[in-house]
Amino acid sequence: xxxxxxxxxxxxxxxxxxxxxxxxxxxxxxxxxxxxxxxxxxxxxxxxxxxxxxxxxxxxxxxxxxxxxxxxxxxxxxxxxxxxxxxxxxxxxxxxxxxxxxxxxxxxxxxxxxxxxxxxxxxxxxxxxxxxxxxxxxxxxxxxxxxxxxxxxxxxxxxxxxxxxxxxxxxxxxxxxxxxxxxxxxxxxxxxxxxxxxxxxxxxxxxxxxxxxxxxxxxxxxxxxxxxxxxxxxxxxxxxxxxxxxxxxxxxxxxxxxxxxxxxxxxxxxxxxxxxxxxxxxxxxxxxxxxxxxxxxxxxxxxxxxxxxxxxxxxxxxxxxxxxxxxxxxxxxxxxxxxxxxxxxxxxxxxxxxxxxxxxxxxxxxxxxxxxxxxxxxxxxxxxxxxxxxxxxxxxxxxxxxxxxxxxxxxxxxxxxxxxxxxxxxxxxxxxxxxxxxxxxxxxxxxxxxxxxxxxxx
Amino acid sequence: xxxxxxxxxxxxxxxxxxxxxxxxxxxxxxxxxxxxxxxxxxxxxxxxxxxxxxxxxxxxxxxxxxxxxxxxxxxxxxxxxxxxxxxxxxxxxxxxxxxxxxxxxxxxxxxxxxxxxxxxxxxxxxxxxxxxxxxxxxxxxxxxxxxxxxxxxxxxxxxxxxxxxxxxxxxxxxxxxxxxxxxxxxxxxxxxxxxxxxxxxxxxxxxxxxxxxxxxxxxxxxxxxxxxxxxxxxxxxxxxxxxxxxxxxxxxxxxxxxxxxxxxxxxxxxxxxxxxxxxxxxxxxxxxxxxxxxxxxxxxxxxxxxxxxxxxxxxxxxxxxxxxxxxxxxxxxxxxxxxxxxxxxxxxxxxxxxxxxxxxxxxxxxxxxxxxxxxxxxxxxxxxxxxxxxxxxxxxxxxxxxxxxxxxxxxxxxxxxxxxxxxxxxxxxxxxxxxxxxxxxxxxxxxxxxxxxxxxxx
Numbered sequence: 001x002x003x004x005x006x007x008x009x010x011x012x013x014x015x016x017x018x019x020x021x022x023x024x025x026x027x028x029x030x031x032x033x034x035x036x037x038x039x040x041x042x043x044x045x046x047x048x049x050x051x052x053x054x055x056x057x058x059x060x061x062x063x064x065x066x067x068x069x070x071x072x073x074x075x076x077x078x079x080x081x082x083x084x085x086x087x088x089x090x091x092x093x094x095x096x097x098x099x100x101x102x103x104x105x106x107x108x109x110x111x112x113x114x115x116x117x118x119x120x121x122x123x124x125x126x127x128x129x130x131x132x133x134x135x136x137x138x139x140x141x142x143x144x145x146x147x148x149x150x151x152x153x154x155x156x157x158x159x160x161x162x163x164x165x166x167x168x169x170x171x172x173x174x175x176x177x178x179x180x181x182x183x184x185x186x187x188x189x190x191x192x193x194x195x196x197x198x199x200x201x202x203x204x205x206x207x208x209x210x211x212x213x214x215x216x217x218x219x220x221x222x223x224x225x226x227x228x229x230x231x232x233x234x235x236x237x238x239x240x241x242x243x244x245x246x247x248x249x250x251x252x253x254x255x256x257x258x259x260x261x262x263x264x265x266x267x268x269x270x271x272x273x274x275x276x277x278x279x280x281x282x283x284x285x286x287x288x289x290x291x292x293x294x295x296x297x298x299x300x301x302x303x304x305x306x307x308x309x310x311x312x313x314x315x316x317x318x319x320x321x322x323x324x325x326x327x328x329x330x331x332x333x334x335x336x337x338x339x340x341x342x343x344x345x346x347x348x349x350x351x352x353x354x355x356x357x358x359x360x361x362x363x364x365x366x367x368x369x370x371x372x373x374x375x376x377x378x379x380x381x382x383x384x385x386x387x388x389x390x391x392x393x394x395x396x397x398x399x400x401x402x403x404x405x406x407x408x409x410x411x412x413x414x415x416x417x418x419x420x421x422x423x424x425x426x427x428x429x430x431x432x433x434x435x436x437x438x439x440x441x442x443x444x445x446x447x448x449x450x451x452x453x454x455x456x457x458x
Numbered sequence: 459x460x461x462x463x464x465x466x467x468x469x470x471x472x473x474x475x476x477x478x479x480x481x482x483x484x485x486x487x488x489x490x491x492x493x494x495x496x497x498x499x500x501x502x503x504x505x506x507x508x509x510x511x512x513x514x515x516x517x518x519x520x521x522x523x524x525x526x527x528x529x530x531x532x533x534x535x536x537x538x539x540x541x542x543x544x545x546x547x548x549x550x551x552x553x554x555x556x557x558x559x560x561x562x563x564x565x566x567x568x569x570x571x572x573x574x575x576x577x578x579x580x581x582x583x584x585x586x587x588x589x590x591x592x593x594x595x596x597x598x599x600x601x602x603x604x605x606x607x608x609x610x611x612x613x614x615x616x617x618x619x620x621x622x623x624x625x626x627x628x629x630x631x632x633x634x635x636x637x638x639x640x641x642x643x644x645x646x647x648x649x650x651x652x653x654x655x656x657x658x659x660x661x662x663x664x665x666x667x668x669x670x671x672x673x674x675x676x677x678x679x680x681x682x683x684x685x686x687x688x689x690x691x692x693x694x695x696x697x698x699x700x701x702x703x704x705x706x707x708x709x710x711x712x713x714x715x716x717x718x719x720x721x722x723x724x725x726x727x728x729x730x731x732x733x734x735x736x737x738x739x740x741x742x743x744x745x746x747x748x749x750x751x752x753x754x755x756x757x758x759x760x761x762x763x764x765x766x767x768x769x770x771x772x773x774x775x776x777x778x779x780x781x782x783x784x785x786x787x788x789x790x791x792x793x794x795x796x797x798x799x800x801x802x803x804x805x806x807x808x809x810x811x812x813x814x815x816x817x818x819x820x821x822x823x824x825x826x827x828x829x830x831x832x833x834x835x836x837x838x839x840x841x842x843x844x845x846x847x848x849x850x851x852x853x854x855x856x857x858x859x860x861x862x863x864x865x866x867x868x869x870x871x872x873x874x875x876x877x878x879x880x881x882x883x884x885x886x887x888x889x890x891x892x893x894x895x896x897x898x899x900x901x902x903x904x905x906x907x908x909x910x911x912x913x914x915x916x
Contacts, residue, residue, distance in 0.1 A: 013658070016654035018653055020652075022665075028684065029674075131652075134627040138628060168475070169589045171631075180630075194589075195474040199536040215791045216494060230486040331627075336673065352727045450700055
């Protein structure tokens with residue numbers, strides 16, 4: 001394989017998708033014989049702006065890294081060049097995960113400070129995964145959330161429009177292109193335009209035609225005729241190349257002349273709600289698919305202005321989550337074994353304090369709606385239903401991954417159980433996530449201990 | 459390979475990184491015997507907000523797609539399932555590029571409406587590349603630009619701080635993680651934390667330690683001692699886990715006791731300019747590396763407030779280009795062969811008008827600074843130096859890709875030749891990009907022709 005391939009990471013260089021400091025710490029843990037059992041917790045400190053919830057996604061790919069990471073010759077050779085020592089590299093060559101993983105199932109509604117994933121293993125192992133698991137779970141959760149917001153606007157307006165991911169070209173790289181398709185499907189999309197994502201995840205694949213098709217013919221009418229000749233009733237005709245309403249007229253005529261029931265027309269520019277109404281006057285029997293600048297805000301406006309459409313094709317705004325393009329997942333050491341006991345640990349860094357210890361996330365319901373969560377200590381007696389499930393024990397996966405359709409259904413059910421005020425796309429009301437009394441007490445005690453230790457050491 | 463791998467796209471499924479409509483159009487071009495020679499042009503209609511320029515990047519990976527796309531069994535089987543017909547698939551099985559490519563060399567400063575890439579080939583071929591080339595060139599150009607802005611702020615303030623990409627975990631997927639490292643290096647970064655990117659692109663790899671290292675020991679001092687025992691003078695110590703200035707004191711003591719010249723300390727939270735000054739009082743001889751929320755605006759503030767630092771580690775803001783996370787690259791049909799002649803073509807879609815024809819981009823200089831560009835017709839007589847170079851002819855690559863260091867030097871030289879007012883990180887003055895008289899005339903004429911054709915057809 002060339003060193004500068006396009007899409008790049010096969011399993012061969014999988015283990016190198018990590019930050020150098022993970023490997024440097026691992027080497028030091030190894031050589032210095034400091035390899036206590038440790039618990040790391042992946043969570044976000046804050047929801048992205050204007051987000052009242054997130055949809056957890058990306059677990060399956062994160063676990064794929066954990067299960068398949070294997071340092072082959074190419075990786076080891078590079079690490080020798082980077083100055084790692086032979087002894088440590090022979091450890092890496094035999095690397096195998098032996099720990100425990102708990103996580104929020106994909107599709108679960110989640111909030112700040114709730115663990116998305118907890119890894120308990122010798123620190124040498126657990127350290128390695130940081131970069132990879134944050135990367136996959138962070139991005140897919142970001143996009144699943146964005147997608148879910150679009151589906152939610154449609155649901156709340158009583159619509160049943162199709163949502164098709166058109167974002168691959170504007171995604172940040174190829175992996176984002178295909179993972180966005182997966183995450184969007186989880187969040188309530190119906191299909192993707194990305195063929196590789198369809199192949200990888202069995203997501204329905206959809207596509208219409210581009211302006212280049214139309215322009216490649218001398219006359220728009222010829223381009224429609226030819227397409228209809230090829231695809232018949234399956235044809236979705238792009239009508240805005242020259243003049244949208246004029247294009248609709250021609251499309252209608254071509255359909256009639258050729259005795260074809262068009263699957264639809266696509267509008268991709270201009271004042272979309274207004275144009276869709278005008279097009280509906282011309283060809284009321286034909287479904288309209290709306291693309292260009294589509295996100296939850298545009299969909300809301302489309303409904304507000306009584307636009308006529310059977311489906312939307314969000315692209316850039318979906319796959320880059322443009323209005324909130326980052327979710328700052330962190331993977332923090334929350335407990336470490338000392339003299340045979342797992343002791344809670346935390347940092348005190350300004351604005352970045354973490355809650356110590358392995359956690360429990362409990363969710364209560366009232367009137368069949370989610371009523372509030374409690375984040376507490378793992379072994380604490382708490383009300384509500386536990387949200388974290390065991391994914392792996394003693395290094396073996398014990399959770400069978402649900403199908404993508406099952407995950408999608410989980411996401412739908414979870415979203416609908418969330419009271420509407422937390423689903424507003426602007427200024428949503430914060431959902432109640434309480435820190436348990438036990439966790440508060442543990443945090444305060446540990447903080448006091450650490451501060452007194454600081455004072456005694458200086 | 460599992461169908462749900464982590465990083466995913468090896469050459470095996472490379473050709474499927476495309477939108478379904480490309481393949482659907484290709485099948486129709488093929489079956490309908492409509493395969494004229496065509497020119498597609500990749501460009502952006504607008505620079506992202508607060509951007510006075512962009513740095514072109516990602517060409518090598520885009521060309522990798524064009525050169526290596528090959529539909530193997532796995533891809534073809536999936537396309538059969540998707541309803542493509544055998545005849546067309548046997549064409550795909552033998553797919554080979556036979557056309558011409560011109561492009562802006564990586565590292566070149568560029569602006570809206572300037573082609574980043576132009577492909578001239580039978581439309582069946584050229585159509586396929588759309589999704590892939592927009593994806594790679596768009597994202598890498600976005601990040602190279604973001605990186606260049608950070609380097610530029612440092613340059614303009616007379617600094618020589620190191621810039622290290624710490625963004626992999628927050629990148630949108632794995633491909634973004636490694637491509638961001640490449641693009642950041644082009645834009646003026648010195649290193650990346652991502653090991654896979656280091657291996658793939660021979661970028662220097664750097665890393666320090668995480669809070670987990672510190673917390674895994676009962677006392678901060680022990681954690682520093684152990685790290686220094688392992689790495690000696692190479693050690694960069696993270697000092698903000700409990701109390702930054704206290705951590706600096708301990709780091710200084712540990713260095714002294716162990717007779718080690720620390721390579722540096724890292725600050726990762728709090729009021730970074732203020733803390734860096736306080737740390738400098740305690741350990742003036744030790745280099746400080748600054749991370750957490752770093753972007754060009756934070757770097758400017760750091761200088762404004764007289765922060766003390768030898769390097770910055772931007773992460774999320776770099777790899778997601780948070781303040782402007784999208785660059786809307788488009789790949790438009792600009793010319794098509796009709797009766798043996800390449801005829802210009804354009805669409806008239808509201809707000810999305812394109813300039814027709816294959817282009818020339820000329821740049822003039824005055825006082826050794828860039829003075830303005832002209833975008834004109836390819837064969838037009840224009841002043842200034844041509845920026846587009848030939849990458850491939852008759853399907854064969856004729857351009858040898860420069861090394862990454864050469865590209866980085868091109869980017870540096872280009873940036874410095876751009877007058878400063880176009881490099882401001884807020885409200886930069888627009889650089890002068892003129893549409894040539896010939897291109898204006900061609901655009902106007904074609905528009906009139908298309909409009910009169912519209913009137914006659916309705």
